[in-house]
Amino acid sequence: MTHQSIAFHHEHNHSHCIEQALSQARSLCKARKQRLTAIRELVLRLIWQSHKPLGAYELLPALAEAGFNSAPPTVYRALDFLQAQGLVHRIASLNAFIGCPSPDAPHDGCFLICEGCRTVVELNADAIINQVQQEAQTMGFAVRQQTIEISGLCPNCRDKNA
Amino acid sequence: MTHQSIAFHHEHNHSHCIEQALSQARSLCKARKQRLTAIRELVLRLIWQSHKPLGAYELLPALAEAGFNSAPPTVYRALDFLQAQGLVHRIASLNAFIGCPSPDAPHDGCFLICEGCRTVVELNADAIINQVQQEAQTMGFAVRQQTIEISGLCPNCRDKNA
DNA sequence: ATGACAAGGGTTATACTATAACATTAAAGT
C-alpha cells in the first residue's frame, strides 16, 4: 500500500492521520511564526475527522458546540488561514475542504474524488503537473495555479459496483 | 498560430467563432433530435460573445431584454441543456460557463484561464488526460470525470506584466 | 509597565450561486 492511497483503505489507523496532521500543523506554524489559535486548530481537527471533504457550513455546528461564535465568517477566516498555510485545500468542484497530508511545501493538490464513498486522496502528481506545464508552455501560457480534480470510483467502491 | 490558441489573439475574427459555434450547435442538435429553442440558442450566443466565461447571473439581463423570463431557473435550464449537449463547459473554479469549440464528441475540457484578461482557452489535452488516467490506474481508481483548470497569464498579459 | 499597533474574532447584514416545487404553455406523436 502506497502512502498516498492509505485513505482508500477504510481500516487504517486514522487517529494516526489526525495526530500527524495536527502535530505537523503546530510545528509548521511555530516555525513560520503563525498563530494556530484554538479556532484554527479545531477547524483543522474537524476537517481531519475523515478523508472526506467538508463544506464550510458543516463545520459551524461543531464550532458552536465548542463555545465559539458560529457565524460563517468565523469558519471562513479559519479556512483562509489554513489554506494560506497549506494545511488544507479547497476542492472547487465540491465547494469543500480537505486536509493536506504534506503541507511542508506549498503546492496545488491533485485529487482523486470517489463518488461512491466520497473519500478524497491527494496525489503526489509531479508527472501530471509537468505535463500540464509543458502543454501550457507551448501556448506561451505562464501557469500560476492548477485545479486538478478527478472524480470516479475508488478501488473499494468500484468493486462493489461490479 | 494553432487553432487552440486563437482566443489569445485579441484581433481574431470573432464573429467567425460565434457563427461556427451556432452552426455546429444547430446541426448537432438536429442530428440528435434535440431542440435548440430560442432561449437555448440565445444563451449559447451570449456565452460566445467572447472567450471569457460568463456567470449564470450575467446572462439574465440579456434574457430579460430579449423578452424572456429572466428568473434564475430559466438560465440554469438552458445551461444544463447546453452542458448535456457538450456545447458549453462549466468552469468550477470560476462558477462560470464557456463555449466549447469542439462539441462533436463529449469530453471534459482542460482549460487555460488568464488572470489578466480572463480569456479562457480549451486545450486538446489528450496527453494530460492520459497522464491522469495512468496515475489513477496505479491507485486502482476508475476515472469518470476530470476537472482540469489552469490559471495563470496568457502570452499577452504575461508580456504586459514583464 | 505602558501605550501604540496589528491581528484575531464577534456580529450583522448582504452578495452570489444554484435548485425545489408547482403552474402553465407549447410541441410531438397518435
Place this chain on the structure above:
DNA sequence: ACTTTAATGTTATAGTATAACCCTTGTCAT
C-alpha cells in the same frame, strides 16, 4: 383532436461566500 411529454413561467428557498464595523487580545517598542 386527443394524449403525452417537454419546455417555460413563477415563487420561494437552499447553499456558498464576503463586506463592514466593532471590540478584544496579543505583540512589540519605548
